[in-house]
Amino acid sequence: MFKKIAVLALMAGAASQVQAQQLTVVSFGGLNKQAQEKAFYQPFSKANNVDIEAGEFNGEMAKIKAMVETGQVGWDVVEVESPELVRGCSEGLFEPLDWSKLGDKKQMIDSAASECGAGIFIWSTVLAYDSTKLAKAPAGWADFWDVKTYPGKRALRKSAKFTLEIALLADGVSQGQLYTVLATPEGVDRAFKKLDQLKANIQWWEAGAQPMQWLVSGDVVMTSAYNGRVTAAQKEGHPFSIVWNGSLYDMDSWAIVKGSKNKALAEKYIAFANRPENQKVFAETIPYGPTNTLAIAQIDPKVRGDLPTAPANLKGARSVDTDFWIEHGEELEQRFNAWAAQ
Template sequence: MLKTKKTSRFNLPALAAAGTLASGLLLASTAQAFTVISFGGASGEAMQKAYYGPFQEQTEAELIPGDYNGALSRIRAMVETGNVSWDLVEVESPELVRGCFEGMFEIVDWERLGLENQLIDAAVEECGVGTFVWSTVMAYDADRLDEAPQTWADFWNVEKFPGTRGLRKGAKYTLEFALMADGVPADEVYDVLRTSAGVDRAFAKLDELKDHIQWWEAGAQPPQWLVAGDVVMSSSYNGRIAAAQEEGQNLAIAWQGSVYDLDYWAIVSGSDHVDTAYDFIRFASQAENQAVYASEIPYGPVNPDAIAELSSEQAARMPTADANLEGALAMDTAFWVDYGEELEQRFNAWASKL
C-alpha cells in the first residue's frame, strides 16, 4: 500500500503501473485501491475522460477503473462472502431497485452528499445517485415525411402518416406509449397502468395499431429500418438515433412523450472506500464534469446546469434539455420490477393472437 501511494505521488505512469501491478499481486488479503466499475465501451471512455482522469489528478486518490456486463450476480457474491473488491458500480435502474432491496448497496446519505437540490428528481434514489439519462423516443426519417409527427397520437394516426411503425417487442415502453396516444397525460400514465382497467385500455389502443407494427428486438434495428424505409417511424433509444445522425442520416426525434431512464452510481455494501466514493460521486455530479461526459456521448447529464455548458447543437440532443423534458415521462422502475412479468406475459399472449 505504501509503495502504491509513493508512486502515485511521483505521478510517473510507468512506476504507477508497476505499483498497481505489485499491489495487485500483494494485496490479495489487504485492502485494495478505490475501484470503479462501469459498463465500459464508448460510455466508459467518456467516463475516463470526464471523471476518472480528472478525479485522480485533483484528489491524488488512486482509482482503478473496470467494467462488467451489468449482472448483479458477481456483486451479490462479493457481498455474501464479505470480500468486496468493487467499491462503486454503475447500475441500471431495475438492478438498482433489486440490489437495494437485497441490501447489496449502501443506502445513500443525501445530506452528507449535499447534492439533492442540484440534480433532477429521478437521480435521487435510496441506494443510488443518477449519473446520466437515456431515453426511448419516437424517431422518424425527416426526408420521408412531409409533416413532422409530434405526439404518440400522431404515431397511431395511420390516415395522416401511412406506413409501418416500429415498436419494441415487449410490454415495457409500449404500454406507456399506447396510453399516451390514448390521451393519458405523461404524469398519470403509471397510475392508470396500475389498474387492470388501465392495462385493458392500453391493449385496446394497441389493437388499433396492431396491423401496422413491425416489432424490433435489438436497439440497432430502429435506425436501420428508418434509413432503409422499412418503417416510417419507430420508437428508439436516443443514443442510437444520435449515432445515425452523426453518420449523416437525416433522422429526427419527437421528444414529446419520450420515456427516460437513468444509470446510477451505487456503493457496494461493505466497501472500504465509502468516503472516496462519496467524493467521487460529488465530483462526477458537478456540472462542468457532466458537460465533458455529455459532449462525448449523447446521454443527458443529471445536473441541469451542465446543459448550459454544452453547445446549443449538443444540448438539443440531450434527453434532459428543458425543451425535451417537457411532456417526457420518467420510467417507473419499481412498477416494472413488480408488474413486469405479468404484463410481459399478457403482451406475449396478445401479440400471438393475430
C-alpha cells in the first residue's frame, strides 16, 4: 500500500517536472495582482504550459538585493516602481533587457522601454473622497488643507514621496515648477511648513487598501489613494469620487532579477505582457493606463475615461520625477520620518 503511494507520488513528481516549467512572478498584491492574474498569468501559462508562481511584495529592494548577493535567486520577474528600477539597474540587481526579444519597442510609450525595465502600466495618486459625506466637492489639494469647510481627518501615504509634492501643490506651486521648487532647501522647508498646518488632522496609510477602508468606516473624509483602488471601490458600490486635478502619476515596470534561472522564459513572459491585447484586458480589469500605445484604442470607451492617461485626467496631472527621488529620496525620507515622529 505504502509502496504504491510512494511510487505514485514519485511519478506525479516526475510528471509535473516534465509537464510544466516554473516562473516566479512577484508583483504588488491586492487588486493589482488579481488583474495581472487575469490579463497575464493565466493566459500565459495556458498558452505556454508554464506554472506561474505568483508572489507579492511591497517593493522592498532589500529582498532582491539579498537574493542577488547570496546567489539564491528565487524570483524571476518582479514589478517595480520607477526609482527602484533605475537604482536597481545601475546597481546590477536586474538583467539588462534585450528588446529584440520583447516585442516592438516602437509600440511602447517613451519611457516604457528602458535598459532594465518594460513598463506595465501608468498609475496615479489622486485625491479621493466620499461624495455623500462632503457637502461641496473639493477641487484639489488646496481644499484638502481646508479643515473649516471640510472638517475631519485626512489620510496621506506615509512617505516623503507624494506627501511633499502634495504639500507644495496645496501651497500654490504650479505643476511645472513642482520639482524645481522641491530641489531647493527653501522649497523643502516650505513643504514641511505647509504640512505642519495639517499635521494634527492627518492619518497615515502604508498599504493601498487602508485609505479605502478608512473612507468606508468614516475614519477620514478625504484621502490620497491609488486611482485603481478608488475605481474598484466605486464598482463595489461605494460613493467615492476622484479629483484628477493635482494627481501624480508614475509607471510600474517588469524587471528580471539578475541571475534568474529562467531568463529565457521571463523574457517570453514580458513579451507576452507587452502585447496590446493583453494590456487591454488588464486596463479593463483595473483602470491603470497601458504602456503599449496600440492598446489604448482597443480599450472599452467607458473605461478609458477612468485611466490616468485619459487626456482630461492628464490636464492637471504631473509625472513623478524619478531622477529627483533617486537623488534626494533618502535624505528627504529621513527628514520626513523625523518630522512625522515628533
